Amino acid sequence: MNTSEALAAALARHGIDTMFSQCFPVRTQHVAPKYGIRQIGFRTENAGGAMADGFSRISGRISVLAGQSGPAATLLVPPLCEAIKASIPILALVEEYPVADADRNVFQEFDHFALFSSCSKWTRRVTEPERLDDYIDMAIVQATSGRPGPVVLLLPSDFMGEDAVPSPHRTAKLGHFPLDRVVPAQDRLADAIELLKGAKRPLIVAGGGVHLSNACAEMAALAELGAIPVCTTNHGKGAIDERYALSLGVFGNCMGKGSKAMHLRDYAERADLVLLVGTRTAANGTANWTLFPRDARFIHIDIDGIEIGRNYEALRLLGDAKATLAALLDGLSESDFPDRAERLAKVSRDNTEAQAQSAAVLDEIGPGRQGAVRPEHLMRVLDPLLCEHDIVCADASYATNWVGTFLNGRCHGARFLTPRGIAGLGWGMPMAMGAKLARPEANVFALVGDGGFAHNWSELETARRIGIPIVVIVLNNEILAYQQHGEEWFMHHHSDASDLGPVDHAAIARACGCFGERVASPEEFAPALQRALDSGLPAVVDVMTDPDAHAPLSHYLFRPEPPAPVAGS
Ligand SMILES: Cc1ncc(C[n+]2csc(CCOP(=O)(O)OP(=O)(O)O)c2C)c(N)n1
Numbered sequence: 001m002n003t004s005e006a007l008a009a010a011l012a013r014h015g016i017d018t019m020f021s022q023c024f025p026v027r028t029q030h031v032a033p034k035y036g037i038r039q040i041g042f043r044t045e046n047a048g049g050a051m052a053d054g055f056s057r058i059s060g061r062i063s064v065l066a067g068q069s070g071p072a073a074t075l076l077v078p079p080l081c082e083a084i085k086a087s088i089p090i091l092a093l094v095e096e097y098p099v100a101d102a103d104r105n106v107f108q109e110f111d112h113f114a115l116f117s118s119c120s121k122w123t124r125r126v127t128e129p130e131r132l133d134d135y136i137d138m139a140i141v142q143a144t145s146g147r148p149g150p151v152v153l154l155l156p157s158d159f160m161g162e163d164a165v166p167s168p169h170r171t172a173k174l175g176h177f178p179l180d181r182v183v184p185a186q187d188r189l190a191d192a193i194e195l196l197k198g199a200k201r202p203l204i205v206a207g208g209g210v211h212l213s214n215a216c217a218e219m220a221a222l223a224e225l226g227a228i229p230v231c232t233t234n235h236g237k238g239a240i241d242e243r244y245a246l247s248l249g250v251f252g253n254c255m256g257k258g259s260k261a262m263h264l265r266d267y268a269e270r271a272d273l274v275l276l277v278g279t280r281t282a283a284n285g286t287a288n289w290t291l292f293p294r295d296a297r298f299i300h301i302d303i304d305g306i307e308i309g310r311n312y313e314a315l316r317l318l319g320d321a322k323a324t325l326a327a328l329l330d331g332l333s334e335s336d337f338p339d340r341a342e343r344l345a346k347v348s349r350d351n352t353e354a355q356a357q358s359a360a361v362l363d364e365i366g367p368g369r370q371g372a373v374r375p376e377h378l379m380r381v382l383d384p385l386l387c388e389h390d391i392v393c394a395d396a397s398y399a400t401n402w403v404g405t406f407l408n409g410r411c412h413g414a415r416f417l418t419p420r421g422i423a424g425l426g427w428g429m430p431m432a433m434g435a436k437l438a439r440p441e442a443n444v445f446a447l448v449g450d451g452g453f454a455h456n457w458s459e460l461e462t463a464r465r466i467g468i469p470i471v472v473i474v475l476n477n478e479i480l481a482y483q484q485h486g487e488e489w490f491m492h493h494h495s496d497a498s499d500l501g502p503v504d505h506a507a508i509a510r511a512c513g514c515f516g517e518r519v520a521s522p523e524e525f526a527p528a529l530q531r532a533l534d535s536g537l538p539a540v541v542d543v544m545t546d547p548d549a550h551a552p553l554s555h556y557l558f559r560p561e562p563p564a565p566v567a568g569s
């Protein structure tokens, strides 16, 4: 056995059965099927990385992403940037030039340590066959323990042909996450319990860490126990059943016109205790840090100590969300919350009212017209079709907000994937492909703008070739709306760089052997969506949407004055 095969054996030991790769590491790929590992041959490394990300988010296992050195390695950087910010464990394998030729300007030589320094938790080059298993295990532990994230192993091509040296003492299976479920110290938990018992207007804020820790059931149980309302960030969306009385919806930068959350903002602004769970309290999730009152008390559960207190000084509960919430539940099980019934009644009432106000706005907006379908209408058609375990992915841009605001998760732990680590355009569709591979029995939808979709059209061919039947809904408004609307709103002017030419995305899909249908008027959407689902193929429904449709972003509630003219102009 050579080291290439030993690598496949080690990955299989950790439960890895899927590898996102375009042929590399080449000798490993040749033997991978013998170890039960399937290769997902993407068109671009960039998209392959987003597939690996979606796969990891849904499977709860580390995903493996591989590429060649130099140009291929550079294309791995964007998805690893997303993964490091969103805390997604990915093992990236880069097959390098021969180490014997390092520093001679060998073909495609590049300083990979420098390249990955911003987006990898841990990067190492493996050169000794007897250390291969050590490095695989260390890499996986680095990725799946503590705050999860991407890691990189550099594998020189001469090393990959050497004789393997088996490591009989490496037998552990470490490929799932969170690897270790640590809990905070007892005294901190006791303090948190006292704060929760004494709070008059408590609020839970659920971030993406609640999903990553698989802590949704515990979080919902805590909410239920104390009748504590829950809002989520974009990444945390679905952590609590969104049709539930205590679910306030996605809070942050998307509490604008038509949103239910707009009418429930008081629950954040008047909270006396905020329990932050698995959130990095980023700008979008906190409406630029304006949501919560400074004099509220904060408790913050997070696996990464640096996120606790970053923006809100808090009682520090450093630990795994699921285990920590379970410990809090344990400590609170005997408590009665005297305000519980009253709080539940109030939040139910307010929630119902807010829902009705949101529905009234959507009724007023209507479904749109020929050639200008409203995205809100698409969400109204899609929402009732969703089953508990279905997955909706959205690209960056408005797509995230249409999904975040107008779709409802139907269980504690419903999944909505958005690339909000760094919000890169184009990643929604390949992320959906990874999600579908991880949960083939679910319907997986991707909502993407026409600008973002153009980054990754080519992966339709991958989806067809490999057999990944996702349904892509394209918001074809022929502009980069988020950009253009933003320029207009704040500067009262936009440049022509955000105007796009007409593209027939359905024809692109058909050219790749996928299902493709153009929708030009509102009533055509529901039947087209059904035909897309029934086709059993990767499908594109290309909807001509209204270029004037503004997503429910909070900043559209107040328009600033036009900038003052420059003196002398
Ligand atoms: C890779 C990348 N490039 C640029 C941006 C900046 N950006 C954010 S939204 C947006 C417009 C996207 O347009 P489109 O995908 O058509 O969606 P729409 O807003 O029209 O619904 C741009 C350019 C980004 N987030 N990521």
Ligand SMILES: [Mg+2]
Binding pocket: 449, 450, 451, 475, 476, 477, 478, 479, 480, 481
């Ligand atoms: Mg667009």
